[in-house]
Amino acid sequence: MKAAVLIKNGDAATAFQIREVATPLFRNDEVLIKVAAFGLNFADVMARMGLYKEAPPKPAILGYDVAGTIVAVGEDVKHLRTGDRVTAMTRFGGYAEYAVTKASAATEIPAEMDYATATALTTQYCTAYFAAAEMINLHAGDKVLVQSGAGGVGTALIQYAKHRQCEIFSTAGSETKLNYLRSLGVHHPINYTTHDFESEIMTLTEGKGVDAIFDAVGGASIKKGFRSLAAGGRIVCYGAAAISDKNIFGKISTALAFGFYHPLQFMTASKALIGVNMLRIADNKPEVIQRCLEAVVQLNKEGVFTPTLGKVFDVADIGAAHDFLEKRKSIGKVVVQWWS
Numbered sequence: 001m002k003a004a005v006l007i008k009n010g011d012a013a014t015a016f017q018i019r020e021v022a023t024p025l026f027r028n029d030e031v032l033i034k035v036a037a038f039g040l041n042f043a044d045v046m047a048r049m050g051l052y053k054e055a056p057p058k059p060a061i062l063g064y065d066v067a068g069t070i071v072a073v074g075e076d077v078k079h080l081r082t083g084d085r086v087t088a089m090t091r092f093g094g095y096a097e098y099a100v101t102k103a104s105a106a107t108e109i110p111a112e113m114d115y116a117t118a119t120a121l122t123t124q125y126c127t128a129y130f131a132a133a134e135m136i137n138l139h140a141g142d143k144v145l146v147q148s149g150a151g152g153v154g155t156a157l158i159q160y161a162k163h164r165q166c167e168i169f170s171t172a173g174s175e176t177k178l179n180y181l182r183s184l185g186v187h188h189p190i191n192y193t194t195h196d197f198e199s200e201i202m203t204l205t206e207g208k209g210v211d212a213i214f215d216a217v218g219g220a221s222i223k224k225g226f227r228s229l230a231a232g233g234r235i236v237c238y239g240a241a242a243i244s245d246k247n248i249f250g251k252i253s254t255a256l257a258f259g260f261y262h263p264l265q266f267m268t269a270s271k272a273l274i275g276v277n278m279l280r281i282a283d284n285k286p287e288v289i290q291r292c293l294e295a296v297v298q299l300n301k302e303g304v305f306t307p308t309l310g311k312v313f314d315v316a317d318i319g320a321a322h323d324f325l326e327k328r329k330s331i332g333k334v335v336v337q338w339w340s
């Protein structure tokens, strides 16, 4: 089979090569999927840059989510069969014509849903659902800040917060993205390139702050976010995009900018900082991933979760797809397809 293989870290244009590789073998609890489309996640950009320690050694096949048709199932697999149209989370290996994953990480997609759109429902929507529904139980009227709201996870978080009837604040880096946030129903879109989000939040909430923050920017954004929380507020820290475009000194200073915290600070202020890493969850409790996936599919059926397809690239343009995501040009999900 063919795969888009990461051969060197650095510039997106030269990082990948389409190579002939062995089709992966599957175990009893796994399925083999003929991949029609695979999704990009920002973690792929970090892996390409050599900033993601979980990534496999090069030459590596990246990829966290695929959509396609099941061509073989392990003998313990009960809920899926050959021919099913599915979307699935993969633990790398997604940038290929065939991918293997645990059956519990795959789910059938509605007949009317195209493969490209379906890729968004796994990693990005499951991350958002786990963070917003399981780690933070959002309630009607909660004031919620979603950082990078126009992205893949951001879109899902906003749709969930809207479903829970929250008052939504969200940041993005351009007017086009702000218009997109408005179209999603964000009450207070904030352009962080022209406005300081902390002062905006404090003005808009009359100095009280917000009840929940979802932040994958990291660095100073977490420290400012912590200050922007009301009593009882929680901040979910699930990424560090801010280190991606820095040199080594910038990376160190961004890491330090997260801040240093003492448990007493959380207790006396009645605020919480929650870390989320879906890979750790998948390792520790795969059933949580299955539960989130089922919930995401159900919310999709109910019309709560409707992924935005940002842009679809052909596999030959994998470098351009990475560049598009890295340079903050994307809105919603970036997808790569094998056959147009």
Ligand SMILES: NC(=O)c1ccc[n+]([C@@H]2O[C@H](COP(=O)([O-])OP(=O)(O)OC[C@H]3O[C@@H](n4cnc5c(N)ncnc54)[C@H](OP(=O)(O)O)[C@@H]3O)[C@@H](O)[C@H]2O)c1
Pocket: 040, 041, 042, 043, 123, 124, 127, 148, 149, 150, 151, 152, 153, 154, 171, 172, 173, 174, 177, 216, 217, 238, 239, 240, 241, 242, 243, 244, 245, 276, 277, 278, 279, 325, 326, 327, 328, 329, 330, 332
């Ligand atoms: N912990 C987990 O398990 C987990 C799982 C999935 C995703 N994540 C994290 O969640 C975040 C969102 O992932 P995604 O796949 O949905 O990506 P995405 O949000 O679609 O794309 C990244 C967006 O981040 C914003 N951004 C902020 N600072 C940036 C910087 N320094 N460089 C580039 N972009 C920056 C940009 O939006 P603006 O133009 O609006 O700034 C950009 O469009 C990523 O940080 C990712 O690593 C974590």
